[in-house]
Amino acid sequence: MTVMSQDDSAPTQNSIDLLAQKLGQATWENIRNARVRAQEMRIQYTGALEGLDTDDTSIVVFGSLARDEATEQSDVDWTLLIDGMADPKHMDAAFTIQQKLDEKKAKAPGKEGTFGNLSFSHEILHWIGGEDDSNINTTRRILLLLESKPLGKSAAWERVRNNILHRYVTEDHGLWVPKKERGVPLFLLNDIARYWRTMVVDFAYKQRTRNNKGYALRNIKLGLSRKLIYASGMLACLRCHLDISDKDWSKSSRDNPQALIDNLRTTFDMTPLEIFADTLIRVEYHHLLPESKKLFDAYDKFLGLLQGQNMRKHLDELSIHAMDSDTEYIQAQTIRREFGDALLKIFLGQDSDLRDLTIQYGVF
């Protein structure tokens, strides 16, 4: 486990840079700029919020800030994650966090109530499935794995993530019985898929309840950043099958699940884009390099689009009736399609090593 320092933000070379180098001509300036901006913002907010967390609590950010995809218009989706003694002062800390973020002119979280308040490890960890696992609870749990970063003290965040993974891995009966040579954590993959489907259904819900307002921007985000989260989660699960050595698989069991937890934890420590780059850069995926380039080219254009304040505003305010003839929207849809096509070929192309696994584990 990487016990994260207060400053995890040095702009060191990551798997995306390495993939760009491997592809030669790729630069992906927008991706790089977004990463630098996200890291700078996290440093700034970490400093502003110093002293508001403890060993039992972590201030956690989600969304573009955690994915290293920040723009000037990014929301600061945060929660005070509590994994320890109940204390009425936690609410005071939460108020102070929002106040400090307001002073920094941070854009407040969305209206759904998922962020901008307290989260409790008990609910996130114990209520997987069943009546109590609300939309908000599922969202918090899955995003803790797929796109979250602590600002400041990380101990509570790390404990909760590790324990979530422990549950998904040890309670996955099919993973261990009968004993297999290797497998994919389906309990986890199914919950990630459930979250994705919930997001897609909620997209339609918001379309109706908001009377189509903001549809165009949400539509583009759904097909790019939201889909990226889901696809990276699926890839993380498939990587258990691909990455863990025969020796470690043979030693693993429901009573000895640490090799799988370690693999998942290491993967989820990366951002969604880094998970793709870290996978696609490998020799065995060399034949997928053209698709990798298309995937990252499309995402780079998407981030470039969001970084332009006018374009973002334009899409946010675009009427649903004017979309089909709107040049900017058509351009954004083209990017979305390019990204989706590249994803399809990476997971399901005839020459992709991921194809069989995707069909076996990702469809039914």
Added chain:
Amino acid sequence: MPRLAGFSTGALAFADFSGALAIMQGINEITCVEFSALRHGELLPLLKAVPELQKHSRIAKYGYISIHAPSNFDAEQEGEIVTLLLAHTPKHWPIVLHPDTIHDFLAWQKFGEQLAIENMDRRKTTGRTAEELDSIFEKLPKARLCLDIGHARQVDTTMTEAYKILKKHSDRICQLHVSEVNSASRHDPLSASAIRAFQEVAWMIPEKIPAIIESNLAALPAGNARAQAIQDEIDHVQTALTPLEKPAIPA
């Protein structure tokens, strides 16, 4: 033959190694011991007593003996502690040391394989994880490891960090510290949850590695209840260090 198991003297009698030895004397299941000198002032009296202890066979029954160096000292005291330990500690007794106490790594390099670095609890800022231990062993390349399995569980209750430490540093391990480390980082007797958690990585810990119990029983009054508590804790530790399921390939 069961794993060597015994107590840290401080777990049975606070700052009183002689009293702890007396408590352990009649319990056959106690087969190893660690002399605790966690406070600076405990070190000199302990080291002075070592020749006497050896002469009178008070420690003859133990198959493994180690000494725990002070856990808090300044840079000036460090030189004195190193000199004392070098001069008076029997060479076959490992010296357990908290890495966060070290001011001068060069000074501790002199102990070579006799030094056993202990992985730390979550309050500390170093020595908690496999990666943090890496950087310490870079500076103390010959040092061995005292795996505090309770600390490792406190850092990560899924035991994945313990797994990583064992995977990366198993060739360095010379002894274990075993206890339930609570949220205030105090050493309690093992709970059922801790026993279950330790069993998940027990298959990675060779049986030849002795277990030093740090569960605090020092507050118990002398008598049958204390003797029973000591016996129970030894049984719990042996159970906790017995794998639930032997993997197909040995570690």
